[in-house]
Amino acid sequence: MKKAVLVLADGTVFEGRAFGAHGETVGEVVFNTSMMGYQEILTDPSYVGQVVTMAYPEMGNVGANPEDEEAGKPHAVGMVVRTLSEKSSNWRAQETLDAYLKRHGVAGIEGVDTRRLVRHLRVHGAQQGIISSENHTPAALAERARSAPGMEGLDLATGVSTKEPYTFTTPSQDVFGGAPRAARETRFDVVAYDYGLKRSMLQFLVDEGCRVTVVPASTTAEQVLARKPHGVFLANGPGDPAAVKGADRTVANLLGKVPVFGICLGHQILALALGGRTYKMKFGHRGANQPVKDLTTGKVEITAQNHGFAVDDASLKGKAVVTHINLNDGTVEGLSIPDARAFSVQYHPESSPGPHDARYLFSRFAKLMAQ
Numbered sequence: 001m002k003k004a005v006l007v008l009a010d011g012t013v014f015e016g017r018a019f020g021a022h023g024e025t026v027g028e029v030v031f032n033t034s035m036m037g038y039q040e041i042l043t044d045p046s047y048v049g050q051v052v053t054m055a056y057p058e059m060g061n062v063g064a065n066p067e068d069e070e071a072g073k074p075h076a077v078g079m080v081v082r083t084l085s086e087k088s089s090n091w092r093a094q095e096t097l098d099a100y101l102k103r104h105g106v107a108g109i110e111g112v113d114t115r116r117l118v119r120h121l122r123v124h125g126a127q128q129g130i131i132s133s134e135n136h137t138p139a140a141l142a143e144r145a146r147s148a149p150g151m152e153g154l155d156l157a158t159g160v161s162t163k164e165p166y167t168f169t170t171p172s173q174d175v176f177g178g179a180p181r182a183a184r185e186t187r188f189d190v191v192a193y194d195y196g197l198k199r200s201m202l203q204f205l206v207d208e209g210c211r212v213t214v215v216p217a218s219t220t221a222e223q224v225l226a227r228k229p230h231g232v233f234l235a236n237g238p239g240d241p242a243a244v245k246g247a248d249r250t251v252a253n254l255l256g257k258v259p260v261f262g263i264c265l266g267h268q269i270l271a272l273a274l275g276g277r278t279y280k281m282k283f284g285h286r287g288a289n290q291p292v293k294d295l296t297t298g299k300v301e302i303t304a305q306n307h308g309f310a311v312d313d314a315s316l317k318g319k320a321v322v323t324h325i326n327l328n329d330g331t332v333e334g335l336s337i338p339d340a341r342a343f344s345v346q347y348h349p350e351s352s353p354g355p356h357d358a359r360y361l362f363s364r365f366a367k368l369m370a371q
């Protein structure tokens with residue numbers, strides 16, 4: 001296999017071998033601690049502009065298949081792994097991870113000391129980096145990584161959002177081949193803002209009896225209210241929440257008029273709509289084992305997460321109730337505005353990949369709409 005390097009903006013060099021597409025890719029280098037679900041991770045549009053390092057050492061073992069995609073293609077711009085499995089061993093696999101990334105033009109590097117890389121990012125913070133199999137000097141690559149734009153101030157959601165509204169009616173699938181879940185009778189019309197959404201979120205809304213109309217990020221509050229929805233869903237998405245054009249004002253104009261449920265970027269935008277603030281975290285939360293405490297019940301959920309920004313707790317005082325916190329670092333994980341029938345979580349109740357502890361939040365949204 002061809003030699004490749006990963007060079008961080010601070011000049012740190014990691015050597016390895018190229019897989020997937022050969023060539024070069026620049027992005028924010030982040031790490032994910034999930035042991036499985038690399039395909040759901042790679043295809044999550046929230047990874048636009050990011051190079052994902054998988055902390056777990058064995059990757060590619062189950063290959064790739066179309067059912068596990070969260071969107072039509074990988075959105076991460078690069079992948080860093082310790083050991084890449086040459087073969088895929090799974091009855092659902094249609095190709096290897098290597099072939100999958102090659103086909104989609106995504107560069108990977110394997111054989112990297114990912115423990116050292118993850119520790120480096122934890123200490124020095126997520127930063128721009130470049131994967132290259134083109135024999136340039138590390139100094140030149142570090143310079144290019146340094147001149148790449150950082151995540152702060154980047155509106156990436158508007159770019160990946162759907163261009164036209166569409167209706168989504170597919171329930172979640174049983175991947176183990178069981179009978180398809182009986183579709184619930186349609187009870188609610190929901191408008192979902194697409195900031196870069198994961199397909200599984202929509203499937204869980206359909207499971208709750210929602211007919212979902214997905215709309216572009218730039219859709220106005222008036223256009224949404226004209227559809228007379230029972231509820232509005234604010235999806236996940238890439239980039240800086242404060243940079244998504246007009247989103248905070250739009251959501252502010254919806255609050256109080258219709259129940260609102262936000263996840264991840266949607267949660268951050270809801271906070272901004274209330275006059276709250278968001279900030280860039282040092283290295284974010286990405287993985288399937290983040291402990292979150294529900295302050296209203298005292299229960300702890302193990303959650304899937306993928307975010308690099310967070311909502312500033314102090315900025316919400318008097319504007320919203322902080323309902324969930326992260327037990328690792330105390331950051332805000334959920335909020336609610338009871339008067340406005342609105343709530344949101346920073347983590348991923350659809351998991352995909354991850355534990356199912358938080359799936360009940362989709363029913364909570366349905367209950368809110370039924371009231």
Ligand SMILES: NC(=O)CC[C@H](N)C(=O)O
Binds near residue numbers: 046310
């Ligand atoms: N998954 C998401 O919606 C991520 C939200 C935002 N882009 C962040 O990094 O914090």
